[in-house]
Each structure stands twice: as structure tokens, then as C-alpha cells.
Amino acid sequence: MSEMHTMNPDRFSELADAFGGELSRWPSDEQARAQAFLSAEPELAQALLDEAAALDALLDLDVTAPPAPALYETIAASGIRRAFAPPRWAGIAAAIALMCGAGTGWLGAQMNTPTNHDALYANAFSVLSETETLFEDGS
Amino acid sequence: MSRPVLKVIDGSPRRTGGGEEARAADARLAEGVAQGDAGAIRALTQRCLPRVHGVASRLLGDRDEADDVAQETFVKVWRKIALYDPDKARLETWVTRIAMNACYDRLRKKRESQISEDAPEQMDGAASAESRLTGEDALSRVRLAVAELPERQKLALQLCHFQDHTNIEAAQIMEVSVEALESLLARARRALKAKLAADRDELIADAAGLHGSGKEI
Structure with a gap:
């Protein structure tokens, strides 16, 4: 189990860097605090999410084909x-x-x-x- | 941002942590398979094959090899299902780990044969297959960038981004801590961002076009 992190701009940025631009895909034990941070700092948090989401969109081009x-x-x-x-x-x-x-x-x-x-x-x-x-x- | 392609292909909803009900369902399914129940065997295949095949395709970069690994994996699953412990991991986590080990075995053998033939050493076995891509369109460029990632970063990305495993499940499959998994993911995404940054706007426009046209990838 991951250690408890304080949600601040650095941690929010780390999570966006690792898990992308959708909060629902972040570790479940950090989602509520991330949501609270998004509400408290919408401009900064949304900019980080948008940047991560841009990479998500590129990655989604490369979904492997399903088995026959x-x-x-x-x-x-x-x-x-x-x-x-x-x-x-x-x-x-x-x-x-x-x-x-x-x-x-x-x-x-x-x-x-x-x-x-x-x-x-x-x-x-x-x-x-x-x-x-x-x-x-x-x- | 919605990810419709993944949902259609993967077919299984994102799990939010398992629980007693899921554990009991896994135990029942494993028991059915162990007793030779055809319905249980089909259900397990249906549930786990997309994940197994996805991991093998991503790590090996070759669809035929991914088919071989999938068959090899399930032969082991049929043989070892009595050893599955639902208290330790979800069924697909256990099956995916078997597939991951089969892929690593193949990659290790490839590397050994390349070294013994004095071929130029490659960072990644899958990259050789993917390097044939010309990088002319957005898909090829993204695919090439992902294929060139180190194996463990690529696997972390496959499990968390493409297959919607939780961080805990992905860490279990890879047999690393959740912190190590997070680090692998962050390094993978940073490397991809750096590789694709130059053409990002163009790629995003292409991506929007592909998604908008509903083109199957």
C-alpha cells in the first residue's frame, strides 16, 4: 500500500505525470484529496490535467488490436x-x-x-x- | 476525456478494489476450471485472454508471437489452476503475471541468441519489430515511441493506461511496490512527452481525426 501523501501542487503534478489526465484513473486512496485540490486550485490543477490528457489522447491511438x-x-x-x-x-x-x-x-x-x-x-x-x-x- | 476504443476492445469494466464478492467469484470460477467445467473454462478465457494478448503484443511487438504466448499461458493456467489462491490476487492478475513471465522468457532468449550471434545489442526486443514502422503517420509515430520504451516502463503503461488495472493490481502483476510502479509510469510518460513534443499539435489533430472517424486501430 502506498504511503499517505499530502496533496499539493507537486504531488498533483506527480500523479498527473504518472496516471494521466483523468482523476478516475488515479490511485483510489488519493482521488478525494486530488478532487479537493482541483476545487481549491482550479486553474493550476486543470492546466496539469489538460497537459496529461493531451498525452493520453496520443497514447489512445496505439491501442493493441484484440485477439482473433x-x-x-x-x-x-x-x-x-x-x-x-x-x-x-x-x-x-x-x-x-x-x-x-x-x-x-x-x-x-x-x-x-x-x-x-x-x-x-x-x-x-x-x-x-x-x-x-x-x-x-x-x- | 473519454476512451471509447479501450472499453470496446477490453470488454471488462474497471474494478474499484475487489472485495469479498469478487474474491468469492474468482474462487468459484477457478474451482469450475479445476473441475473441467466447460462453461468456466470458456468464461476464464473470455475474461483473461484480452489482457494476456494485450500484454504480449505490447512487450513482444509481434501479433503472431502474442498468439503463441497466449496459448502457452493458458496451458499453464489449466495445469496450475489448483494452485491459484483468491486471497492473494484477482484471477486476471494471476493469469497476467503468468503471461508476463512467458514474455520475459521469450525476450531473454531473444537477447541471448542475439548476443551469441554477435548481433548489435538492442535495448528492447520489441523495438526491432516496431522499428520497421516508418513513422509517417500519427499512429506509427506514437507506436514507435511506445515500442522504444524500456520493457518495464512499457509494461507499466500497458497495465495502467491501456488495460485500466489499478495501481495496486499492476504493482502485484509486476511484483514491485506501488511507489516503484508510479515511478515507472512517470518515467514512461515523460519520455513519451519528450519524444512526441515536437509534433504534439499535429499529432493531436491527427488523433482527433482518427477518433472522430471511428477508425478501428
Whole structure:
């Protein structure tokens, strides 16, 4: 926030130099005092305002052209598209989940397969040996 | 003195200080944009694009580049809208600051590439584009004088004179104190007065003619 200034010819001139010839465009906290100064010293104050207004009029020649209507459409469409697109992290999360799944599967296979295989192998031969024994006995 | 051209182009009324109602409206709009509401996205674009484009045109001096910066700015806005804090700044102040930073980035890159190519150093990137103007008519002379101002003075003028931001809003966008803003504005206007003083009467007559004929600039 600006510091409080006393309104005098110097301050009035500074404000006109910076903000131009329309009091309504001056800082809101100084407008009332500027208006009071204008009423008290109309000749001096009005001369300062007129000089600033002359420059305002020249500057108003150089207003930039507004953006093309197509640019509004392009920009709004980019925002709407983005709103309906899946978030960027969704793809990364899917990739991580896939990798975790594949890794867990592979680890599981590494840990379980030999044990099951050994058990099946042993079981198969144990049945065979029992059959052979029974046959040798002649029963 | 009335300024009809600005009102038509800018489309938004001059604000007199914000307040709780404006803060709440900004918060609602930002929330709508964050939730992907198409109406809110269109409303924000409608409200802020003229300011963003105006700042970019003024700083870069090139309409195509201003279009690019506007698109770049809004991509950032869509991405960062959840970070907007209505207690700290008005929505257009926040958006305009993003645009200002995008313009400064471009101007810095231009300067770096000019230096690396051993081209003659210029005071202002935008001035090069504007210097092509011949200065034959009032508009060209004024435009050239404004384009040749240092960047920060030009931005202060754009925000306060051409876009009707209050001194507090403009200072927030530029991240300077209100006193520094006032100083930038005063220096800009004094420089312009000095440059245009010689032909002032003729220029004012031309300006009156242009305004009187309703010619769109």
C-alpha cells in the first residue's frame, strides 16, 4: 500500500505525470484529496490535467488490436480437452502396475516351480516302486 | 476525456478494489476450471485472454508471437489452476503475471541468441519489430515511441493506461511496490512527452481525426 501523501501542487503534478489526465484513473486512496485540490486550485490543477490528457489522447491511438475470435476457441478447446483427458499419472501408474504384476509372477514362478516339480517327480516314482513290489510278491 | 476504443476492445469494466464478492467469484470460477467445467473454462478465457494478448503484443511487438504466448499461458493456467489462491490476487492478475513471465522468457532468449550471434545489442526486443514502422503517420509515430520504451516502463503503461488495472493490481502483476510502479509510469510518460513534443499539435489533430472517424486501430 502506498504511503499517505499530502496533496499539493507537486504531488498533483506527480500523479498527473504518472496516471494521466483523468482523476478516475488515479490511485483510489488519493482521488478525494486530488478532487479537493482541483476545487481549491482550479486553474493550476486543470492546466496539469489538460497537459496529461493531451498525452493520453496520443497514447489512445496505439491501442493493441484484440485477439482473433479463433484464438478464443483454440484456447478454450485446449482447456476442455485437457479436462477430459486421463491424467498424466494414469499412464505411469498403469505401466508400474504391469511391471509389478509381471515381476511378482516371475518371482513366484522362480520360488514355487522347483518345489512342486520335485514333489510330483518323487510322487510319480514312489507309486511305480509300490506297483513293482506288489508284482514281485506275486499278488 | 473519454476512451471509447479501450472499453470496446477490453470488454471488462474497471474494478474499484475487489472485495469479498469478487474474491468469492474468482474462487468459484477457478474451482469450475479445476473441475473441467466447460462453461468456466470458456468464461476464464473470455475474461483473461484480452489482457494476456494485450500484454504480449505490447512487450513482444509481434501479433503472431502474442498468439503463441497466449496459448502457452493458458496451458499453464489449466495445469496450475489448483494452485491459484483468491486471497492473494484477482484471477486476471494471476493469469497476467503468468503471461508476463512467458514474455520475459521469450525476450531473454531473444537477447541471448542475439548476443551469441554477435548481433548489435538492442535495448528492447520489441523495438526491432516496431522499428520497421516508418513513422509517417500519427499512429506509427506514437507506436514507435511506445515500442522504444524500456520493457518495464512499457509494461507499466500497458497495465495502467491501456488495460485500466489499478495501481495496486499492476504493482502485484509486476511484483514491485506501488511507489516503484508510479515511478515507472512517470518515467514512461515523460519520455513519451519528450519524444512526441515536437509534433504534439499535429499529432493531436491527427488523433482527433482518427477518433472522430471511428477508425478501428
